[in-house]
Amino acid sequence: MDKSDPAYAGQAGYTRAFLGIYDLWVIGVVAPRFLKTPIKETVARHGELVGARHLDVGPGTGYFLDKAPLDPATAITLLDPNPAVLAKCAGRLARFNPETVEADVLKPLPIKGPFDSIGLSHVLHCIPGPMEAKGAAISNLANVVAPDGVLFGATMLGLDAEHTKPARFLIRVGNKQGGFDNLTDTAEGLRSILETSFEDVQVRVVGSMAEFEARQPRRHE
Numbered sequence: 001m002d003k004s005d006p007a008y009a010g011q012a013g014y015t016r017a018f019l020g021i022y023d024l025w026v027i028g029v030v031a032p033r034f035l036k037t038p039i040k041e042t043v044a045r046h047g048e049l050v051g052a053r054h055l056d057v058g059p060g061t062g063y064f065l066d067k068a069p070l071d072p073a074t075a076i077t078l079l080d081p082n083p084a085v086l087a088k089c090a091g092r093l094a095r096f097n098p099e100t101v102e103a104d105v106l107k108p109l110p111i112k113g114p115f116d117s118i119g120l121s122h123v124l125h126c127i128p129g130p131m132e133a134k135g136a137a138i139s140n141l142a143n144v145v146a147p148d149g150v151l152f153g154a155t156m157l158g159l160d161a162e163h164t165k166p167a168r169f170l171i172r173v174g175n176k177q178g179g180f181d182n183l184t185d186t187a188e189g190l191r192s193i194l195e196t197s198f199e200d201v202q203v204r205v206v207g208s209m210a211e212f213e214a215r216q217p218r219r220h221e
Contacts, residue, residue, distance in 0.1 A: 036207025051116025058123035062089035113144030120153035131189035
């Protein structure tokens with residue numbers, strides 16, 4: 001991704017060094033203690049929702065796909081604009097022989113579906129712009145999910161939501177640094193952009209996060 005791209009800052013921090021401590025810091029401390037996100041439940045959710053052909057957007061280190069009880073025959077595609085993320089995740093999930101795609105979810109996707117499931121966790125709060133602008137990512141994914149498939153994930157809510165003090169500090173710092181752009185993101189705004197691209201939408205707030213599942217995609221040209 002070019003440094004002049006508005007979305008560059010949202011993925012720039014995922015260097016090899018940060019990815020090396022990501023599980024210890026983000027999965028081990030930030031998510032359960034600051035954001036009040038139950039990790040075991042998130043792993044179980046991946047086990048329940050990941051289908052036979054799965055696309056993971058912004059896969060991080062691949063922690064949840066690695067820990068979830070997936071069928072060994074699951075066909076996994078990893079999509080991210082950051083080659084360091086793709087390399088880290090592909091190595092961890094080597095037993096699945098995943099396909100990697102270096103691309104920006106805000107732009108037309110260089111892949112064809114249909115995918116039985118698409119994971120979009122901890123991505124939307126890194127995408128620039130108000131919630132409405134993030135709808136481009138949702139519509140792009142709606143075009144490649146199977147008619148009976150599911151788009152699922154979670155995103156960190158903005159300052160109007162209830163947060164622990166450490167989470168609120170993290171949000172402010174992340175937005176000032178540029179890695180986050182979610183100060184005004186709400187669960188209602190998330191539902192709105194999901195319903196523009198899907199018939200069946202479920203959103204629930206868990207700690208600082210809004211978890212979602214979306215089914216029955218509306219196709220966009």
